[in-house]
Amino acid sequence: MGGCEGPLSTLDPAGPSAEAIADLWWVMAAGSVVLLVPVLGLIALTFVRPGAVGRIGGKAWLVGGGLVLPGVVLSALIAFTFLTGERLLARPGEPAVVEVRAVARQWEWRFGPMDGPLEAGVLTIPAGQPAHVHVTSEDVIHSFWVPRLAGKMDAIPGQVNVLRILAPAPGVYEGVCAEFCGVGHAHMPFVVEAVEAGAAGGVP
């Protein structure tokens, strides 16, 4: 899709999570246009043909536009988004998952295996294999965000959150801190490097 690419673009997905969410976006964007245009048309009609809209009856508009329309659209959307969300979650006990740590502090990200040393700025994962990123912080709240792979997950001191990411193809995917964390907030970039499974680079 033109105008959507970029190293941090959610609309240029490189993994299944980001792809599912991008699809969700396009469905919702199209749906919004489909809802917006007729409503704007109705508003215009009240000026062009005074009384025409009113002939249908006030109650009919309240029931149709106020209850039925949102009822139908939202039920469908709630079901769709809940199913999408279920698919994206980290599932404990999922086989062949790599467990890694992401530890934030003002103003850098450090990554590493669950009980190994941490390395600043680069999270290495095997390509084609899901990884559970255990996200936490040593000081204030930060947020781990690699838009082309998945949604974001807050790094909160005193708490560990788990985010599931999967990069099918080897490559370097950029990430940023998404939660305001002080004057260095704009300068906390990092990368996720997906490497061929078994290649060098410290992947367990």
Add this chain to the structure above:
Amino acid sequence: MREPERPSSPVALHKQLSAIWGTAPGLGRLSAVNHTVVGRRFIVTAIAFFGFGGLLAMVIRAQLATPAGAFLGPGVYSQVFTVHGTVMMFLFAIPMLEGWAMYLLPKMLGARDMAFPRLSAYGYWCYLFGGSLIVLSLAFGVAPDGGWFMYTPLTSQPYSPGINADIWLLGITFVEISAISAAVEILVTVLKLRSPGMALHRMPIFGWYMLVTAGMILVGFPPLILGSILLEVERAFGWPFFDPERGGHPLLWQHLFWIFGHPEVYIIFIPAAGLLSTMIPVLSRHPLVGYAWVVGSLVALGFLSFGLWVHHMFTVGIPLVSLGYFSAASMLVTVPQAVQIFSWLSTMGSGRPRLDTPMLYILGFFFVFIVGGLTGIMVASVPFDWQAHDSHFIVAHLHYVLIGGFVFPILAAAYFWLPHFTGRAAIHGLGKTAFWLIFLGMNATFLGMHLTGLRGMPRRVYTYADGYGWTDLNLVSSIGGFVMTMGFAIVAVDLLLQPRLGRRIRRDPWGAETLEWATATPPPSYGLASIPAIESRAPLTGRPDLGARIAAGEGYLGFTRNGWPETIAVDLVSGAPEQVVILPRPTYLPLASAAVTGSFFLATLFKLYWLVPLALAATAAILLAWTRSTGSAKDHGLLAVGHGIELPPHWESDRPPSWYAMAFLLAANAALFGSLVFGHFFLWFVSPGAEADLVPPAGYTLLVLLAGGALLASAAGRIAVGRVRARGRPGPWLLLAVAGHAAAAASGAVLFAVMPDPGAAAIPAVAAALVAYATAHAGVGLLLATYAVRRARMGRVSARRTADLMVPSLWHDYTAATSLFVALVLAGSSAVLVP
């Protein structure tokens, strides 16, 4: 009592009323309590803060116009965006709606003023002082810089050691006094101070909107106030409510903030929608379609809005099942909104809408707000929000909602009601030119910003690199922002010129439905020269002479008596006339009280803690001084109000307005207490193994004394009211209430001293906060009980005049209930903790 002599002519009546209700010129203006004057001040001050917030927005857009912008450094940028958000939410939107409510409500409802004019003025001064503190802090380079949401631990002492965060916490709490006081008086005014015959189902629709808004403020603001108090106490004294290393939790702040913050968005939107529901029928020349539907959807919106707060926290690691609930609830809130939108659409479709300047802004509202609503549904979807959250998509979304849902309706209202404020018509063309600049500029700024966010630009970054696809979009946003600003500048010019150059108008230029257009324009200080009987929802429709008849004194109270500012209070449901409310005259007390209140906030801000007790005592003393002129030293009996009806003065009625005010204030207080109890159980739940014993062995006796003393005061207070009603004298019971509170306050203070160190861990800190809460309430109860004794001694209390005992008695009851709850929670928690 005989009806006073009626004035000989409408002009004579006008002169008599003006002498009573008017505000003195010159420095006397500082004593103003009149709703028209104070309402106007709120609006003008809010416009000034909006201008300031807008300038900060331009600074932000200048910085982000190009990659690697060199205009601001990160420190200043943090202050600028924090103050921009804070000013727009707390110093522009909320006070603006308070101003409109104050200016319009009494006139629409057929009252001559708000229920508590001095409280209006006090709220205004608190707002002005607190707001100025925040703005001034930017000039000194010490402005808050942790974001308008103030997330901990970033705003906790170790990461924000300066005074910046304290300025936010104390300044905003100071300003919130005005929100709570406005909510209390809006509730009492709407429920009680209406024209005779104005049953709830005949109330102008704006009254319903403000009723729901005020109710929401009452429940929605206390969690933020509590959160601010806890964070300030953590920062100042090290009580670790939010510190994860000592058993606290940063997410407690987020819960408290968003339990306030989400309803806040609706608190801003609902009054604006109320203005729309008033204007659209008039401009469409058709009554509002579905009045009952709209009222129902408002109430639903009010309740639903308190169940959505977690949708601001979808990325903090909450289980998906809980997220699913909040996601569904967030989408469900679309239903009442859709009912509302289609009611307006149907009204316009049934009538013949006219494309005047206000309507242009209403059309702008429709487009912008609906787009904001649609993106709102998107971010209510949990997976999508995982991407959109904290990106520029949210910046775009929230500006569509707030500019669409508040700024456009307020501009429409400005062009609709300005002739009422000034008695002059708008200057043709300026408002329309401004509309197109604002509308096109707004969309240019924020439409593309959705894409900026989807392309991964996070919020609150002061700089960005080229090559991410953000560069062109940001430049367009910046240009759009400056175009929009030009539009606002033209509106400002229009507002300044119109009172001088506008053409004079006749009364009611729009053919409106509601009573505010029955006053002369600009309105006299007393609003309505006499109070009409109301038989329909649209009293002006078909009665073009109503204004003249009101001015001629043909309604109720078309005369003056004893130099009293009088208005009528009604039964809150049926609208049957019930009492004559005698309101206070202009006074400097509100200004002085706000200044003294400010000394408390300044003493805390500058850590002059030795001064804090003095400031608190002075504040209590000056607030009690307000009562010197209230009530009466003798029974007056029934007063004639005209048309053969006689009503008691409010001090001789069973339920005077002050009783309702205390009841609503205690409801807000209960929301604060509930938030504290929520904090206790939240930390209890998340803190693994708090090891301290909360109540030392001797503490149980003190807990019993604390609760027992408050219960004694409550019972004694009630018996005293009964005694006075039956025999005209309270007997010794009032003294027993004093003794009960004294015992409770003393044992609370001792307990506080012997409890485990609140600085050690979060659970003991909350326990200490609960004891402090109960002790402080016993202390205030002691003050109020003593006050009741004094009033009885002064002869201000009789079998008919019981308000001075009834109102404190409510406080005693509340204190007894909360103290008992505190005792049970602490004893119960300790029992669980001790193995």
